[in-house]
Amino acid sequence: FLIIKNFRLTEKTYNNMIRIIKCTPADYQMLVAIWERSVRATHKFLPGEVIDDIKQVMATDYLPMVDIYALEADGVFSGFIGLSCRKIEMLFIDTDCIGKGYGSMLIDYAKQHGAYLVDVNEQNETAMNFYIAKGFKIISRDEKDEAGRPFPILHMTL
Numbered sequence: 344f345l346i347i348k349n350f351r352l353t354e355k356t357y358n359n360m361i362r363i364i365k366c367t368p369a370d371y372q373m374l375v376a377i378w379e380r381s382v383r384a385t386h387k388f389l390p391g392e393v394i395d396d397i398k399q400v401m402a403t404d405y406l407p408m409v410d411i412y413a414l415e416a417d418g419v420f421s422g423f424i425g426l427s428c429r430k431i432e433m434l435f436i437d438t439d440c441i442g443k444g445y446g447s448m449l450i451d452y453a454k455q456h457g458a459y460l461v462d463v464n465e466q467n468e469t470a471m472n473f474y475i476a477k478g479f480k481i482i483s484r485d486e487k488d489e490a491g492r493p494f495p496i497l498h499m500t501l
């Protein structure tokens with residue numbers, strides 16, 4: 344049961360210890376660290392050098408292109424979601440916070456703000472099943488990711 348004490352477009356407080364806040368470039372270093380830990384734990388299909396290559400441009404090429412919202416628990420960023428128009432562009436939860444419902448909170452936040460599209464790596468079955476459990480359905484598939492790498496992408500919608 345979630346208690347909503349404060350709500351604005353850029354911030355949502357669930358209780359005194361958990362809130363969703365809009366990020367700024369000053370947060371990017373922390374977000375990249377969460378991204379890397381999460382990806383290394385959940386994207387076993389990605390070779391380390393691909394993760395390293397993406398990490399090098401995460402703060403310059405990926406994060407600035409979307410609106411980033413972090414879930415802050417007990418004063419610490421525990422995960423984040425990136426939104427662009429009506430699409431969830433990224434969702435990453437820190438490894439020690441997986442399974443605490445934070446991903447669901449971020450998805451609910453995105454839905455409340457009109458997001459209904461998401462792409463997911465086909466080889467990331469845990470993420471695919473998570474989105475299906477949240478009501479998303481697969482509508483199409485690309486053989487390669489947006490960078491042309493051989494990692495199929497599933498396009499999903501509510």
